[in-house]
Amino acid sequence: xxxxxxxxxxxxxxxxxxxxxxxxxxxxxxxxxxxxxxxxxxxxxxxxxxxxxxxxxxxxxxxxxxxxxxxxxxxxxxxxxxxxxxxxxxxxxxxxxxxxxxxxxxxxxxxxxxxxxxxxxxxxxxxxxxxxxxxxxxxxxxxxxxxxxxxxxxxxxxxxxxxxxxxxxxxxxxxxxxxxxxxxxxxxxxxxxxxxxxxxxxxxxxxxxxxxxxxxxxxxxxxxxxxxxxxxxxxxxxxxxxxxxxxxxxxxxxxxxxxxxxxxxxxxxxxxxxxxxxxxxxxxxxxxxxxxxxxxxxxxxxxxxxxxxxxxxxxxxxxxxxxxxxxxxxxxxxxxxxxxxxxxxxxxxxxxxxxxxxxxxxxxxxxxxxxxxxxxxxxxxxxxxxxxxxxxxxxxxxxxxxxxxxxxxxxxxxxxxxxxx
Amino acid sequence: xxxxxxxxxxxxxxxxxxxxxxxxxxxxxxxxxxxxxxxxxxxxxxxxxxxxxxxxxxxxxxxxxxxxxxxxxxxxxxxxxxxxxxxxxxxxxxxxxxxxxxxxxxxxxxxxxxxxxxxxxxxxxxxxxxxxxxxxxxxxxxxxxxxxxxxxxxxxxxxxxxxxxxxxxxxxxxxxxxxxxxxxxxxxxxxxxxxxxxxxxxxxxxxxxxxxxxxxxxxxx
Amino acid sequence: xxxxxxxxxxxxxxxxxxxxxxxxxxxxxxxxxxxxxxxxxxxxxxxxxxxxxxxxxxxxxxxxxxxxxxxxxxxxxxxxxxxxxxxxxxxxxxxxxxxxxxxxxxxxxxxxxxxxxxxxxxxxxxxxxxxxxxxxxxxxxxxxxxxxxxxxxxxxxxxxxxxxxxxxxxxxxxxxxxxxxxxxxxxxxxxxxxxxxxxxxxxxxxxxxxxxxxxxxxx
Numbered sequence: 001x002x003x004x005x006x007x008x009x010x011x012x013x014x015x016x017x018x019x020x021x022x023x024x025x026x027x028x029x030x031x032x033x034x035x036x037x038x039x040x041x042x043x044x045x046x047x048x049x050x051x052x053x054x055x056x057x058x059x060x061x062x063x064x065x066x067x068x069x070x071x072x073x074x075x076x077x078x079x080x081x082x083x084x085x086x087x088x089x090x091x092x093x094x095x096x097x098x099x100x101x102x103x104x105x106x107x108x109x110x111x112x113x114x115x116x117x118x119x120x121x122x123x124x125x126x127x128x129x130x131x132x133x134x135x136x137x138x139x140x141x142x143x144x145x146x147x148x149x150x151x152x153x154x155x156x157x158x159x160x161x162x163x164x165x166x167x168x169x170x171x172x173x174x175x176x177x178x179x180x181x182x183x184x185x186x187x188x189x190x191x192x193x194x195x196x197x198x199x200x201x202x203x204x205x206x207x208x209x210x211x212x213x214x215x216x217x218x219x220x221x222x223x224x225x226x227x228x229x230x231x232x233x234x235x236x237x238x239x240x241x242x243x244x245x246x247x248x249x250x251x252x253x254x255x256x257x258x259x260x261x262x263x264x265x266x267x268x269x270x271x272x273x274x275x276x277x278x279x280x281x282x283x284x285x286x287x288x289x290x291x292x293x294x295x296x297x298x299x300x301x302x303x304x305x306x307x308x309x310x311x312x313x314x315x316x317x318x319x320x321x322x323x324x325x326x327x328x329x330x331x332x333x334x335x336x337x338x339x340x341x342x343x344x345x346x347x348x349x350x351x352x353x354x355x356x357x358x359x360x361x362x363x364x365x366x367x368x369x370x371x372x373x374x375x376x377x378x379x380x381x382x383x384x385x386x387x388x389x390x391x392x393x394x395x396x397x398x399x400x401x402x403x404x405x406x407x408x409x410x411x412x413x414x415x416x417x418x419x420x421x
Numbered sequence: 422x423x424x425x426x427x428x429x430x431x432x433x434x435x436x437x438x439x440x441x442x443x444x445x446x447x448x449x450x451x452x453x454x455x456x457x458x459x460x461x462x463x464x465x466x467x468x469x470x471x472x473x474x475x476x477x478x479x480x481x482x483x484x485x486x487x488x489x490x491x492x493x494x495x496x497x498x499x500x501x502x503x504x505x506x507x508x509x510x511x512x513x514x515x516x517x518x519x520x521x522x523x524x525x526x527x528x529x530x531x532x533x534x535x536x537x538x539x540x541x542x543x544x545x546x547x548x549x550x551x552x553x554x555x556x557x558x559x560x561x562x563x564x565x566x567x568x569x570x571x572x573x574x575x576x577x578x579x580x581x582x583x584x585x586x587x588x589x590x591x592x593x594x595x596x597x598x599x600x601x602x603x604x605x606x607x608x609x610x611x612x613x614x615x616x617x618x619x620x621x622x623x624x625x626x627x628x629x630x631x632x633x634x635x636x637x638x639x640x641x642x
Numbered sequence: 643x644x645x646x647x648x649x650x651x652x653x654x655x656x657x658x659x660x661x662x663x664x665x666x667x668x669x670x671x672x673x674x675x676x677x678x679x680x681x682x683x684x685x686x687x688x689x690x691x692x693x694x695x696x697x698x699x700x701x702x703x704x705x706x707x708x709x710x711x712x713x714x715x716x717x718x719x720x721x722x723x724x725x726x727x728x729x730x731x732x733x734x735x736x737x738x739x740x741x742x743x744x745x746x747x748x749x750x751x752x753x754x755x756x757x758x759x760x761x762x763x764x765x766x767x768x769x770x771x772x773x774x775x776x777x778x779x780x781x782x783x784x785x786x787x788x789x790x791x792x793x794x795x796x797x798x799x800x801x802x803x804x805x806x807x808x809x810x811x812x813x814x815x816x817x818x819x820x821x822x823x824x825x826x827x828x829x830x831x832x833x834x835x836x837x838x839x840x841x842x843x844x845x846x847x848x849x850x851x852x853x854x855x856x857x858x859x860x861x
Contacts, residue, residue: 049545073547075545082541086538086539088539088543089539089635090634091637100547103546103552490795491795492796492833493799494798495825579711580709583711586802596715600803608715609715613712619709623707
């Protein structure tokens with residue numbers, strides 16, 4: 001883990017870039033430093049690998065002060081990824097990736113083999129190994145940057161806005177790839193971004209910094225959205241944080257109705273009867289594989305023939321209960337011209353349908369459950385704090401905004417909500 | 422023109438001996454080489470230092486301007502009159518002094534032009550300052566560094582010709598002697614050979630560039 | 643030697659100080675100006691038709707490597723031992739510096755600016771003179787400064803071939819008569835003149851383009 005202990009950076013002309021920053025980035029997780037320009041997030045990051053030295057305070061990796069070793073040696077044990085990758089233009093991709101292993105003394109053949117391994121890990125075509133950076137696209141270059149940082153298998157990774165310089169579509173792909181890679185390698189990562197959405201998407205813990213390098217809040221993304229510490233954080237999170245919170249609620253508990261789901265070869269009259277008995281305003285017509293074709297209005301069904309011949313309204317897109325979040329379910333319902341969402345399994349076969357209203361009730365229920373859990377966890381934490389005082393509850397202590405009761409809950413891993421992003 | 426050259430190459434005076442063509446060429450190459458190596462030995466380390474540290478932009482630009490303004494003939498004559506016309510250093514010192522500014526300037530600029538992100542990444546990965554210089558900055562700046570060296574080399578070859586006014590050897594000898602003896606063909610012959618030598622230097626550096634510069638740096642300008 | 647007498651040249655120099663100065667200015671500045679006039683259209687052509695540039699650049703690099711003495715010597719056959727020889731040679735060298743300078747300058751004009759100008763209704767000639775040239779000016783002026791200083795200094799070599807070369811003659815006569823003060827005078831004059839021209843050109847550039855980023859055009 002990476003711990004910041006009252007770290008301050010003051011420049012000779014008086015500017016304070018980082019002000020008494022304290023938090024602990026847990027092992028094997030992504031901790032995101034996010035904030036507006038001038039909040040000291042990049043400065044803080046660069047103090048971990050001593051590209052900048054703190055004026056006061058201490059930074060420790062797994063308990064050892066980063067100043068304990070010579071800087072160059074320290075940096076070889078930390079992966080470093082920056083915006084625009086900073087690839088060496090005069091070396092091939094493979095040689096770029098193999099840089100740190102070679103610095104550490106690995107022979108060329110082993111280092112190159114490792115480079116190939118990593119190219120596969122980050123999703124790069126192996127044929128690119130002999131190319132040069134100028135021949136690659138921005139997205140590809142960033143992947144090389146990540147591969148290069150992982151080459152010596154460092155326990156810690158520092159990333160400074162690595163995905164900001166590419167266009168949004170490429171960025172989305174890179175973010176998803178990155179989460180997949182982290183799933184495989186489980187590094188302790190400190191990630192800097194100015195994009196709060198990226199922070200929420202990628203972070204296991206988020207440190208929101210305000211201008212002047214002061215920590216505004218340090219929490220899980222879910223708790224951040226639920227309870228911003230102050231007005232600054234709330235403004236920084238943006239207007240639709242209520243909707244965005246929904247990504248953290250799973251859609252497993254939703255009860256889907258199967259009644260309105262009708263096969264396309266069903267004769268129209270019996271379909272109309274089914275609609276009446278189910279009491280639903282719409283029928284979902286599915287094909288032989290139970291894949292959705294569209295919605296049909298029972299009033300507009302033909303008198304004879306299979307119901308599949310009727311005029312169908314498109315259903316928008318479907319969601320997968322369990323895998324998708326409540327937000328995706330709500331989105332499917334809102335998008336649907338009928339106000340009903342279609343739930344399918346992973347292969348696209350319809351499981352049932354659910355109305356926007358039903359989803360709404362489910363959301364309220366989820367909220368209620370979440371706040372009860374939080375209260376219970378806070379009580380447990382208060383009790384634990386009293387009995388075991390030695391714990392460096394840094395995130396509860398320093399600067400998570402003005403919380404008079406002081407009942408900041410411990411890390412959200414105690415709140416048993418599934419993170420369905 | 423061709424007539425003059427034919428006359429020049431067939432003149433028995435220049436076939437061999439101290440005035441022979443090969444002799445003169447060898448002298449010229451020798452003086453140029455020594456001057457070039459001295460200039461590189463002075464300019465390169467200094468520029469590598471300032472370029473790597475990012476200091477000295479102003480002074481180096483000023484030095485380059487003064488170097489350009491300095492008349493080579495003037496310097497050579499000055500030193501000749503002061504320390505003796507037949508003194509080798511009378512020619513060497515100006516040759517070296519005039520060749521240092523281009524090397525200094527281009528090498529410095531080349532290093533400064535290396536992408537800051539690349540240098541940051543190199544430091545962040547754990548390279549020590551000298552490693553950053555030699556493994557990253559110099560290879561990236563190589564196109565500019567070599568072009569500076571090439572300019573200096575060509576300049577040295579050209580200025581060595583002028584050293585002939587103070588009784589030096591080399592191909593300039595033909596020009597100066599030819600002028601004083603009113604033998605125009607000799608003048609042309611000397612000039613022609615010097616041009617050949619210049620072009621050969623250009624070609625040499627082109628080849629070195631092709632070999633030494635990483636293919637990753639060949640961006641189309 | 644008292645300052646007042648320093649500029650009184652001995653009679654064997656065959657010129658007065660002012661005469662030398664005049665010759666120096668006339669030939670070197672004239673040659674640079676001539677080179678500029680020729681390099682503007684060439685540079686424009688190279689910027690427009692990209693394929694043209696590499697061969698032109700190659701030619702220019704080779705031409706520049708021709709030692710000045712050799713070039714003077716070749717030209718003697720055609721223009722004799724006169725200032726015209728020096729003029730042509732210096733103009734050629736200026737060209738070698740100015741053509742890349744002009745091309746680089748034109749390339750600094752952002753394409754969006756040209757598009758905007760077209761969209762606003764600038765005709766091609768007006769666009770060239772009122773939009774493109776001003777933006778290219780800093781880079782071009784940097785090259786002009788280099789060419790001017792080089793021309794002033796290179797001209798002195800002309801003294802080797804005869805009674806030419808402006809202040810260069812102070813060197814040859816100084817050598818012949820072992821007159822050290824002549825040599826110093828020549829050096830001093832040339833360097834001061836060159837640096838003065840550099841400063842004046844910088845000033846002119848700043849006056850012409852007050853909006854320009856000074857850092858972009860370095861000698």
